[in-house]
Amino acid sequence: MALWADRITIKKTIGTSPFELVYGSKARMPINNLLLVYKFIHENNLEMLDPLEEKMEMLAELDESREDSHRKNLKLQQKSKYLFEKKASERKFKINDLVLFWNARAQDKGKHDKFDALWLGPFVVAEKNGEDSYFLTDMNSEMQELPVHGQFLKHFFA
Incomplete structure (x- = not known):
């Protein structure tokens, strides 16, 4: 009914x-x-x-x-x-910008603890790959294997 x-x-x-x-x-x-x-x-x-x-x-x-x-x-x-x-704000990053990376794997409930940080980093933008994709390096200048889409990044201000 x-x-x-x-x-x-x-x-x-x-x-x-x-x-x-x-x-x-x-x-x-x-x-x-x-x-x-x-x-x-x-x-x-x-x-x-x-x-x-x-x-x-x-x-x-x-x-x-x-x-x-x-x-x-x-x-x-x-x-x-x-x-x-x-x-929505447009996020454009330049080479050598400091950014934080969203940990999408841990965002689901049960995959992280209450006080775990879901934003990883800081990372440095090493190079731009396409329209809104970036290669990152960590603070030790080690390049990440895969590019990251800009929607998973945000500026880091120290």
């Missing part, structure tokens, strides 16, 4: 429910209620659409709702990207 409720709930990010995106229409009432609606239509001689016309209209609405959801999703992605880039 909870899964059904989640699937028919309208999501803020896409503006529709997942059910509506998959099936092209809103979740309908149980069949007992639908029979009452059809009975009302027939009793009052209301005009019903031809089944083919109804299906064509439904498909057109489905395409519109998918395109609308796609536009909303792209807009949300652009907003998220803007907010991320607004906070």
Whole structure:
């Protein structure tokens, strides 16, 4: 029951429910209620659409709702990207800069103790390798084997 409720709930990010995106229409009432609606239509001689016309209209609405959801999703992605880039600072390092290196292997819970340092170093930037990749040397001038991406580095101020 909870899964059904989640699937028919309208999501803020896409503006529709997942059910509506998959099936092209809103979740309908149980069949007992639908029979009452059809009975009302027939009793009052209301005009019903031809089944083919109804299906064509439904498909057109489905395409519109998918395109609308796609536009909303792209807009949300652009907003998220803007907010991320607004906070993110560009880290450019020069040769001979002192940097600290993020120990990504130990960052997961249980792989380090409470007071273990997750930033290793200081290291010296030996050379630039590509757009945002650097070779490092330790303070004894021993070169590290592999280059390090700039996102794992930060400036060290002694």
